[in-house]
Amino acid sequence: MAKNELSVAARVHQRDRARAAASYLAIFLGLISLFAPVIAHLAGAAPLLFSGPLAAFPPFLYQISRIYIIFGSFSLFVMARYLRSGNRLAWGVSIALLVLIALFNIGKTIDWPVAVLSLAGAAWLAANQAAFPVRPGKVLTRRSLLVGAAVLLLATIIAVGLLIHLVRDNAMSLGDGVRTLFSSLDVELHERGEHPRLELLLALVLSIVGLVMWHLHVANHVRDIGAQEHHEARERARSVIDAYGGGTLDYFALRDDKEWFFLKDSVLAYAIRGSVCLVSPDPIGPAEQREEIWAEFMLWAEHHGLAVSVLAAGEEWLPIYEDSGLHTVYLGDEAIVDCQNFSLAGKKSKSLRQGHARILRAGYSVQHVDPLQISDELKKRLEALSLQSRQGEVERGFSMTLSRLFDPEDKGLMLSIASDAQGIAQAFIQWMPASAANGWSLDVMRRSTADDMPGGLMDFIIIETIGRLAVEGKRGLGLNFAVLRDAVAEDKNSSRFEKLVAQQASKHAQVASLWKFNAKYDPQWQPRYAAVGTMDLWLAQGLSMAHAEGLAEFPSLPSLGSSGTQRNKK
Template sequence: MGPGPSTDGAGPRPGPSRPDPAARARRLAGAAIVRTLVWSTRLVALLMIAYALLPAPRRILGEPLRSSLALPHTARLAGIVITMVAAVGLMLLATGLRRRKRRAWTVAVGVTGLLTIVNLPHGLSTGHGLVAALTSAGLLAAFIACRRYFVARPDPGGLTAGLVLFGQLALAGFALVWLLLAINHQRLVGAPGPQDEAVHAALSLVGVSGPVLFRAAWLDDLTSTVGLSFGIAAVLVAAYCLLRSPEPRPVLTADDESRLRALLDRHGERDSLGYFALRRDKAAVFSPSGKAAVAYRVLAGVALASGDPVGDVEAWPGAIELFLAECTGHGWVPAVLACSERGATAWARAGLDALELGDEAVLDARSFSLEGRPMRGIRQAAARVRRAGYAVRVRRVAELDDGERTGLAALASTWRGDAAERGYSMALSRMADAADPNAVVVTAERGGAVRGLLQFVPWGREGLSLDLMRRDPAADNGLNELMIVELMAAAPGLGVARVSLNFAVFRAALERGERIGAGPVARLWARILRIASRFWQIDSLYRFNAKFRPEWAPRFLVFPTARDLPRILVAALEAEGFGGRPPLVLRLLRR
């Protein structure tokens, strides 16, 4: 998905390493104009709602105007209903407009045009009506003038899916209300025929009473509630499908993978998470020079990158600008999981905000030692497992034959069981693959059978980053500690100087909450995190890492605005395998 012609990764493409400052200025100016227009849309929607509901404006649609224009008696009610529905529609469309969706702009132009037409006759006779008409006409003119800023392409199948789901839900609500009427003739006034029942069922979808009269008030309420509920659900689901952002099938092309590997060979030591850009469920956007790239995946309307951009730091701004342009072109929310402080600074310069997410545990292989009281727990655990008969082997993937690689991958899958594959920002999603010859596999064997395994991916030429940690559920406690200890002992022979372990989310908050003299807020936040650890292993990962006395490197979450955080959280949880969108929503999206 990187723009421009492909290359085999043997060398950078010609071109500037930094983005055009004028292009960035235009992007920021366009974002400011869109924000202003979105807030104007919300204010106009509120004004229209007040105009339709408050008594003084409503009198404008009353008898004097109706008589002077020879309008039917229902004109007043129709004007109020149209104004209300259009205003609520504008309020809902504001979210799509904020993300520059072309379909949201098209619908908003239609809605404001309708408001202008409805309010214009009243504006010819009254001051209040003139204000409403001029306001809606002004918003319509602003939409037309700012058309070029709404460039986000929709989901290609959204229109078809929206129409199908709208028809299915509307038909289901119509049939259910008609069935309720048909089986309750004794509770109806008179003897309405099938035609009257069908008309009543159809009108119930929009909350309007039909020709059928009821002896039982509860049946009237039930049919109205069922019909209107299905009608609202049909509109909302259709609108979601119509306006949703595309969610392309994630795939890393062979060409992009080759180019990323070339960048990692030259600059892989900068970020311990760089190698995870080679996950095959990511896409990549490259800088104009080809010297840097951002790898990402789209979930729930969020383009979720992880770690720092890959490649030359000087070319990061170019890759970031093109990634943000890609997000604008599809209506995606840009976000970055677990980037370093240097990476967060680069994203902040592009206009995004950053929040400290946690800390990465890093071990120095040259100074690592089991000596001393702080390491007593690790020493004892490793010694106990050794006495139980476990032996550990540390090898590069290139040293394994095809049978061993296949067997280890099968074991990792078996030990995972039915649980979802966990990890995104710090997981490669494949085990002992021949495409990763420099990855390191640590196996613990007992009685000739593998009972535990770890996989580490390269971190430049002198580092390793933990990718996968699995063991037989029946294996002895302390097996993971033994495997890490043996890896650290073998590190000099592998040419490894540093090892990155697990990422500890909110580590600083947990640590502050345990200090003597910690305030009530710090203690409460730490307690909440420990409760959450029952589901997401927040506290357990922190304590496991802390046993090795590592150096802690902060990692950050990057996001556009605070209101995008709930959507980003859903996407991050889904990417990491901890939930996210409900299964029903995912099935509908796959359809």
């Protein structure tokens, strides 16, 4: 990597560590502030440690402080997420919250340590301003101010509502009610044996509900862009792939749910889910531009508050990802059949050979066609088959499926269609071009779910396709991805932990069965990896990967509108 790109990657990684520390700091100080009354119970054991300055502000501020501190603490929990993504507005709001929490605590004799910690945290954030370069748009700023005002109003309503309730129940004058309220709150805040009052419980419940709703909304947010803009970018990406692509996963960069980052003659396909930016496949373009496009993309992602992760990365890209501060993790292997050396002879291929012969005797045949050249009647039949065996409303597989059929822009694809003795299509496989492998890469497999369908129909199509490619002088045929293949195959190089993960994963997904399906073709195994950020992001990035691949679903809330401004790409 060039010296300039290395320095850019190093600076981004350094700022990322500061953002991670800020996120943890916000959570820690929020918890400390929230549970300050628990700290008060320690005062009896260490009276000198917890003795502090007397109140210097009007009593009213301190008597109702606990209500505001509860909302402030939960606001810090929300800010932690945006601090992690480098949001400048969250940085300023967090400093303000910590200062206010300190003011609410510094005048209460028992809580001065919380005030000191809050002020120290605010000072540290102020000193690390450079780590928070993401400036929110006007819409997000206005929305944040409205939400903040609503939270402040809600806290005030709880305090005022308590006063009104007290006055009505006891037939007091307003002045007597205020004095009684202050007295009761003073007992609550300073007597260690008192249970929480109703108003504090209400503030706590409302804060928790708000935090959960916010999390569900953020977890399900996927940015929408205009159809025309998306189409133009996709076709620009297609021209780059036509010129420089050819890997078994490269064509999948054109999936409908991806966006594209361009630099010179290179393109990088990605999708944004919440604050996670998923990249797959590896960037495509001239080899001499690899380091440059990745350094520029990491800088772009930082300025948009995104945590970058890569799915199904190839080995040749790992040094570049690691130099930018990402951690690489083995995911599994992609199976690539050598069509020139494949054979059905021998004991090892007995089951394939017998299954192939059985389906031939049943009158089945396979035709290999261009998807755009088939008749409308056959197209309708294949579309019906695709719906029969598809799981869910959309095609699954962010890294290894195209997500669509019969798009007129997708030229040069191949369909292998299996028809029965009556000439009715009963199964098909769509293949993507993979010139670097001198062959094709599997996109989607679909078959009829009728009870009388013979077993091994997909194997029949694959064997016929291998034979066709061998005759044409082609070599590589990419099949399915085998997750944690080393562990599933009990390879001596796999760790006990990997074997345990593979064993548990096989109970919920087709992990072992996919490996067995691929292994019978005696393929070449091409390792694939994930590249993820620092440890605190692993869970979020892992869930985003699982969600993108269709392996996990998040509960969702109704749409709350756009959550940000359009992001400009180079």
